[in-house]
Amino acid sequence: MKQLQLFLAFFRVGMLGYGGGPSSIPLVHKEVVEKYKWMNDDEFADVLALGNTLPGPIATKMAGYIGYRVAGVLGMINAVLATIVPTIILMIVLLTFLSSFKDQPWVVGMTKAVVPVVAVMLATLTWDFFKKSKDSLGWMWAGGVIVVSFLLIELLGVHPGIIIGVLLVAAIVKSDKAPEVKQNVEKGVGM
Template identity: 65%
Template sequence: MKQVDIFVAFFRVGMLGYGGGPSSIPLVYKEVVDKYKWMDSDEFGDIVAIGNALPGPIATKLAGYIGYRVGGIVGMLNALVASTVPTIIMMIFLLNALNAYKDESWVKGMAAAVMPVVAVMLAVLTWDYVKKSWESTLGWGWTLLFVVASLILMEFANIHPAIIIFALLLGALLKKDSRSGDQGKKEKHST
């Protein structure tokens, strides 16, 4: 039954993920965290962050990792097929249809109407991550600093998000190592 659930979850994402990989992230979240509860919100956020730092489409990286985690190698292949095959089929049929009717006003209206919905889905997911950062040990000050700094670096300095994510992960690891070194010194002095 688990393999069926994996297929259904990622098939829905593949069918409804209009607008590419980033727009499918909230759909994957709904399936993986809310519906099937294969992981919690924090784990999902970690997977998205690491997935964004790696090359390739985010939707397939999420499908592959989550499928593997839930159902092993078969689950990974199952999730990848379920998330990519609908897109391939829809691309073939829809692009032929849209190409035939591309100058029609209803086609332009349909495409324009979907964009705000995708934007709202991404905004809601972003707000959830900001709240989780604030509620964790970061607090509002650090969270706002990271949000503003990331926005400036990505939008004005044109630095790729993967570089920012990597730098933050590296900074967190170095900070953790320095804390463990400080604790070792404290333990030596107390003995």
Template identity: 75%
Template sequence: MKQWHIFIAFFRSGMLGYGGGPSSIPLVHKEVVERFKWLTDDEFSDVLALGNTLPGPINTKMAGYIGYRVGGVLGMLNAIFASIMPTILLMIVILTTLTQFKDNPVIQGMTKAVVPVVGVMLAVLTWDFFKNSKKGLGLLPAIILVVASLLLIEMLGLHPGILIGVLLAAAFFKKDKQPEKGGESA
């Protein structure tokens, strides 16, 4: 019965949480704190804070942790499946519908209208990343990194995932060359 309750709790929040993670958080809270009492308010706040520090959809991360805590590995898998199943079903319906009407001029116009919007959104995101890297690295290293990345991806055909992985590993293993503050005194 516990696995069924885990499924229902996260299926409801996944199904009713229209608008992404922020809209599903209150629904998850209602299920796991108020209805099933698996967590206290403080524990839920801790899970939410931890989930916000990790990449990915917040509802899925919270489902995985809470499902594991309540029902072990099976509970984790159950909760994750329940939280993503509504989205999967909706995508199947939407893609099937769009495929049936792909030759319709209205659908083709809608598809063409989305491309520039996505392009602008990606350009804004790229500019924000560049501004943040400029603050962290400095202007010249940020420009060098952008140009080198562009050349590696466009000229040499390097997959962006490989470049991102290498840069993350380099950042992780980079040694801080500044001396520790509050070190030895004379």
């Protein structure tokens, strides 16, 4: 049953993820967190952050990891195939069909109309992640990370993967020091 659920979840993502990897992230979230509850929001955010630091398409990386986590190696293969097969089929069929009608106004309008929908999906997911980060970091830190990340990416051209990697290392260092601080407080050291 899990194999079928995995296939259907990622097949839907593959079919509806128009616009590339970033547009499929909210769809993966909907299937994995909300519908099947294979992971919670924090786990999904961790998978997304880790997936963004690795090379390659985000949808297949997430499908592979989530499939493996839910149903082992067979689940990983199942989820990745369910993600890429619709795209392969749609590319062959649609590109063949649309290339003959590419200059028609309805085709041009259709491709332009999808852009705002993808933007809204990404904005909704971004707002959800901001609320989660606000709960764990507070408004100041969450807002600060967003502003600094935006400035580094947009003004200085720093790759987002580098920023995510630095933040992951900072979180690991912070979590390693947290038990020491707690032990010192409990022992009365440093007071």
